[in-house]
Amino acid sequence: MKIFRNLLISGALLAIGSTAHAVIINFQDISDRQAPPPADPLSYGESAWTTLSLNADFGINVDITGTYYGSAAWAYLDSNNAGLGVCQSLNAAGAGSVDTKNPGSGSNLCTNPADDNVDDLTESLVFTANETVTIDRIWFNNNHDGDRSLVGDTITINGVGYTFTAADISDIVTGSTSFLSGDTDFLFTFAPLVLNPTESLTVGYYSGTAQRDEQFYVSGIEIRAVPEPGTLALLGAGLLGLGLTRRRRRA
Numbered sequence: 105m106k107i108f109r110n111l112l113i114s115g116a117l118l119a120i121g122s123t124a125h126a127v128i129i130n131f132q133d134i135s136d137r138q139a140p141p142p143a144d145p146l147s148y149g150e151s152a153w154t155t156l157s158l159n160a161d162f163g164i165n166v167d168i169t170g171t172y173y174g175s176a177a178w179a180y181l182d183s184n185n186a187g188l189g190v191c192q193s194l195n196a197a198g199a200g201s202v203d204t205k206n207p208g209s210g211s212n213l214c215t216n217p218a219d220d221n222v223d224d225l226t227e228s229l230v231f232t233a234n235e236t237v238t239i240d241r242i243w244f245n246n247n248h249d250g251d252r253s254l255v256g257d258t259i260t261i262n263g264v265g266y267t268f269t270a271a272d273i274s275d276i277v278t279g280s281t282s283f284l285s286g287d288t289d290f291l292f293t294f295a296p297l298v299l300n301p302t303e304s305l306t307v308g309y310y311s312g313t314a315q316r317d318e319q320f321y322v323s324g325i326e327i328r329a330v331p332e333p334g335t336l337a338l339l340g341a342g343l344l345g346l347g348l349t350r351r352r353r354r355a
Contacts, residue, residue: 127328129158129325132276132321133146134146135183135187146161149205150182151181152213153179153203154203155167155168156169159234163329165235166237167231168230170189172192177192178194180214186220186221187321190222190223190227193214193216221319222319228307229306231304232305236299237327238296239325242325243290243292243324243325244289245320246290246319246320255268258310259308259310261292261305261306272292
């Protein structure tokens, strides 16, 4: 009986743990790392992606794409304390090397170096789930703009505006609530947001305000996979069967 009880407790803890595990993906970090794979698997370097898939390296089955006036653009990883933005066009070499981790090579780059952020009212980033996930937090920054601040700027999350204040300053790595030299991140916390397969999260600027010449990058995202109910039920049935088998053997 004690073994049976312990199995059920272990199964419950396993189920809880599987729903609670979150991954923080730091786009600033992977775009700044310069040791090419396989030496450093998370060294993406500055690069453009038709679709940036998080599945291979982070185990979260979410794809990220960029849009320009609603049309397809490249999701772009920009180095030097930037992160994830949008690129409208690539250099000549870039057309043949999209979707590769090729840091510091000079290929796979935007033709206009300034066109690597999410810019004013024309561009957006789209996160599309291929499994059920929960998005808990997204960090933003404006590090390549003149004021390095998003205070007073309005970000849209699936079309709903949110205006940043100084209280939203929170560094992705340390959790500091003070400005860091050259690296100021602004945190948006969801309540939380669940994306089912094929559902998307779109992030951009608020079209109802005149925020011309403003820009932002996504510094990082906290995301977790949510096991399907059938998976947890199957796990519970297996543990129950194992527990009953042990009881019969002891009898």
